[in-house]
Amino acid sequence: MEHKIVDHLFRHHYGKMVAILTRFFGLSHIETIEDAVQDTFIKATLQWRTQLPDNPEAWLTKVAKNRTIDLLRSIKAEKNRFQKVTSGVSSIQLNDLFLDHEIEDSQLRMIFVACHPSLKPKEQIAFALKTISGFSTKEIAAALLTKEDTIAKRLSRAKKSITANNIAFDFPPPKELQNRLERVMEVIYLTFNEGYHSTNTEKLVREDLCGEAIRLCKLLLKKEKLRSGSLYALFALLCFHASRLESKTNALNEIVDIREQDRSKWHFPLIEIANRAMTKSSYYDDFSIYHYEAAIAFEHVKAKTFEETNWKNILRWYSKLHELQPTSFTLLNIAIVNLQLNELNTAKKVLEELRINDLGQRQYLYFGSYAEYYLKQGERDLAKNYFEKAISKTSNSLEKEYLRKKVERL
Amino acid sequence: MKEFMMIFIGADYQELGLSPEELQDRMGKWFAWGDKMGAQGILQGGKALVPVIKRVVGKDRTVSDGPFAEGKEIVGGYYIVTAENADAVVEIAQDYPDYDLGGTVEIREVMVFNN
Numbered sequence: 001m002e003h004k005i006v007d008h009l010f011r012h013h014y015g016k017m018v019a020i021l022t023r024f025f026g027l028s029h030i031e032t033i034e035d036a037v038q039d040t041f042i043k044a045t046l047q048w049r050t051q052l053p054d055n056p057e058a059w060l061t062k063v064a065k066n067r068t069i070d071l072l073r074s075i076k077a078e079k080n081r082f083q084k085v086t087s088g089v090s091s092i093q094l095n096d097l098f099l100d101h102e103i104e105d106s107q108l109r110m111i112f113v114a115c116h117p118s119l120k121p122k123e124q125i126a127f128a129l130k131t132i133s134g135f136s137t138k139e140i141a142a143a144l145l146t147k148e149d150t151i152a153k154r155l156s157r158a159k160k161s162i163t164a165n166n167i168a169f170d171f172p173p174p175k176e177l178q179n180r181l182e183r184v185m186e187v188i189y190l191t192f193n194e195g196y197h198s199t200n201t202e203k204l205v206r207e208d209l210c211g212e213a214i215r216l217c218k219l220l221l222k223k224e225k226l227r228s229g230s231l232y233a234l235f236a237l238l239c240f241h242a243s244r245l246e247s248k249t250n251a252l253n254e255i256v257d258i259r260e261q262d263r264s265k266w267h268f269p270l271i272e273i274a275n276r277a278m279t280k281s282s283y284y285d286d287f288s289i290y291h292y293e294a295a296i297a298f299e300h301v302k303a304k305t306f307e308e309t310n311w312k313n314i315l316r317w318y319s320k321l322h323e324l325q326p327t328s329f330t331l332l333n334i335a336i337v338n339l340q341l342n343e344l345n346t347a348k349k350v351l352e353e354l355r356i357n358d359l360g361q362r363q364y365l366y367f368g369s370y371a372e373y374y375l376k377q378g379e380r381d382l383a384k385n386y387f388e389k390a391i392s393k394t395s396n397s398l399e400k401e402y403l404r405k406k407v408e409r410l
Numbered sequence: 411m412k413e414f415m416m417i418f419i420g421a422d423y424q425e426l427g428l429s430p431e432e433l434q435d436r437m438g439k440w441f442a443w444g445d446k447m448g449a450q451g452i453l454q455g456g457k458a459l460v461p462v463i464k465r466v467v468g469k470d471r472t473v474s475d476g477p478f479a480e481g482k483e484i485v486g487g488y489y490i491v492t493a494e495n496a497d498a499v500v501e502i503a504q505d506y507p508d509y510d511l512g513g514t515v516e517i518r519e520v521m522v523f524n525n
Contacts, residue, residue, distance in 0.1 A: 005438070010430035042424050043439045046458035046487065049444060135427030208431075 005056055010041050012215075013057065014134030017064045019106035024068065027113065027162050027169050029075065030131070036067045053065050061098060068094065085322050107132060108226070109169050109220060115183045118165045125194075126151050133212045143205050144194055181226060185290070188213045192238050196245065198286050210245060212399040214238050229284030232277045233291040239274035240297035243267040255402045259306045271301050292321040311340045317403045328358035332366055339372050347373055364393040367404065380410055413454065413520040414499045415512060418489075418506070419483040421513030422461050439507035446505065456489035460508045482512050490520070 012039055021033040040063045044056075096102060114128040129135040129143070137155065141148040161167075172180040195209025217235045218224045247265040250256050278294060295317045303309040315337045322330045323361040331354040338347035351373070356366055371386035385409045391400050423433060447453035461484050463476040493499045496517055503515040 005434065007482060008434070009432065010434040014430040038430070039424075041430050041433045045433050045440070048437060049440045049487070050456055050460060052441070134430045136427070136432070374424065410508050 007062075008211075010044075011134035013060050014038075015107060015110075015132045016073040016103050017061075017314065018131055018134075018407075019110045020103060021064070021068055021071075022096060022108045023097060023169055024073065025071070029359070030159060030162075032071065032075075034131075036071055037064060040064050040067060055407075063207060064240075065094070065098065085166060104219060104222060108223060109171060111184055111216060111220070112172055112180055113162065113169060114158075114182060115168055115187050116162070116167050117180075117183065118161045118167065120154075121187075121190075123154045123158040123161070124183075125191055126154040128187060128191070128210070128216075130155055130311065132216065135208075139205070139208075143209050159269075172188070181220075181228070181231070185230060188216050189234060189290070191216075191240070196241055207245060210238070210242050214242060227284075229281040229286045230288035230290050232281035232284070233288060233294045235328060236274040236277035236281060237290050237297055238296035239270045240294060240301055241279065243270040243274070243301060249398075253398070253399050257402070258300065260378075263304065266301060274298070274301075287324075289321055289325050292317045292324065296321075309340070311337050315341065327357075329362070330361065332362075332369065335369055336365075336372075339369065339376065342376070344376055361394075364390040364399060364403070367393060371406075375410075384410055411494065411504035412522075414491055414493055414496065415518045415520060416456075416489045416491065416499065416503055416506070417516040417518065418486045418508070419516060420484065420486070420515040421508035421511040422482075422484060422486060424461065426511060436507055443505040443507060447489075452491045452493060452502070454490040454492060456487060459485060461486065485515065486513075 017037045017040070018030070018033055022030055022036070026032060036288065040060060043063060044060060048056070059206060066242045097106065104277060106384055109134050111128065115124050119127065125144070129140045130137070135143065137148055137151050140146075142149070171177065192210050195206045195213065196212075214235070217231070220231055221235060243266045244258075244261065244399060246267065247261040247263075248256060256262075257291060274294070275298075278298065281294075293371060296314055299310055299314045299317070318330055318334045318337060322334065331350055335347045335350040335354075338344070348371070349371060350367065354366070356363055359366055365366035365385050367390035371383045374380075374383040374386060384407060387403055387410075391403045391407075394400055394403070416512065423436070428436065444453065463478055463484070465474050465476075465478065466472070491499060491502060491504065496519060499517045503517065506513065506515045
């Protein structure tokens with residue numbers, strides 16, 4: 001007999017159960033709830049060794065429900081807490097909360113709690129990964145290239161803020177919804193970027209982060225009142241990028257730049273999903289940076305070969321993006337596109353205009369671009385100098401290796 | 411053919427604080443091992459034990475609740491398998507999934523009483 005359980009069942013189930021139970025007991029009991037849900041999985045791993053239930057997910061739900069009732073009893077026993085527990089939930093039958101659409105509803109509420117403005121941006125991401133996505137502190141630390149105790153501190157600060165500010169486990173009021181939704185999208189976007197751009201971590205971790213971002217986006221899209229052009233555009237953007245995830249590194253975990261990527265390996269079904277989302281985004285009036293970024297990503301996947309890339313279109317979208325939200329990153333990208341178009345003087349002008357300190361850890365790209373500029377001007381020595389500078393500016397061994405190969409080829 | 415008990419000691423998942431994903435991953439390995447033994451028809455049964463211990467000791471039958479031992483010394487479960495000899499069971503135990511978590515497999519032959 002072959003035993004097969006859906007990938008990530010536990011991780012996803014964790015998020016669902018924590019959300020349902022929090023809706024029932026209230027956010028002040030979140031730690032007890034997290035422990036209880038964790039217990040369910042431990043029990044499953046032991047009990048299922050000899051006999052896998054016919055429907056593992058139903059089994060998990062049933063055990064979690066029973067744990068809830070135990071929990072309720074033990075919390076009731078602590079009389080002081082009892083009042084808090086009953087408030088706001090007395091009208092909801094526990095069973096109803098385990099219906100599919102109520103599970104989704106609870107998870108969406110949790111997303112809005114995670115993105116509450118009283119939490120700092122870094123706390124929001126850590127809290128979302130833990131509570132909604134079921135990552136452990138260790139896994140979050142690995143994914144965000146941070147120390148485990150830093151993450152633990154962020155999580156505990158997030159929980160303190162939630163209690164101190166008496167944050168409700170609910171959707172924001174209608175007039176705040178749009179603002180809060182924008183922050184939710186930002187958190188999803190950042191989570192995805194952490195996975196997509198961090199070449200330091202294991203491939204598996206990167207894919208998990210990207211997968212979670214896409215899953216959350218999908219969850220939001222299920223709810224009609226949350227849909228918008230920006231949300232569809234964000235979803236399209238993530239899917240366009242994700243279609244290339246597999247080919248971004250080779251079997252040796254070396255970086256493969258877009259020029260050399262095996263385009264036949266790009267994941268076509270995801271590109272199709274992204275295309276449909278792009279179409280849907282046009283049914284709405286709102287406009288966002290995600291629209292332009294998705295358009296740029298689309299231009300890249302559309303080109304059958306690197307040479308067929310329509311750099312003129314890409315330049316247009318980057319310029320629009322820069323009008324909407326000027327950043328040094330966008331300027332850097334504009335300069336890179338200028339180099340592709342052999343508009344060397346413009347490229348240099350743009351590079352001179354941007355503020356290098358804004359680029360943070362990606363400063364090496366700035367020096368790399370200067371190197372490419374001098375290379376195209378036929379100034380090999382200067383190009384080499386700039387490549388060396390770029391190498392010294394990145395701590396990422398994969399990036400270093402990639403740049404060194406470029407120097408060798410000079 | 412003889413019967414052997416494989417006793418699993420240590421690697422308490424609860425104590426180790428494994429994440430849901432890690433737990434699922436571990437479970438997949440236990441399934442694979444169970445399926446392999448099942449296909450060979452050598453797995454006779456087994457159980458997992460709750461890591462809560464009560465002991466009754468001495469003439470006075472003193473009852474005590476732990477903790478008696480560190481997690482790494484607690485028996486977490488057992489399997490009973492049929493095999494030619496203990497060496498064959500050592501071979502079977504190669505697939506026990508939790509060595510990397512500090513787990514141990516103890517192999518004991520089940521005693522047979524002849525009239």
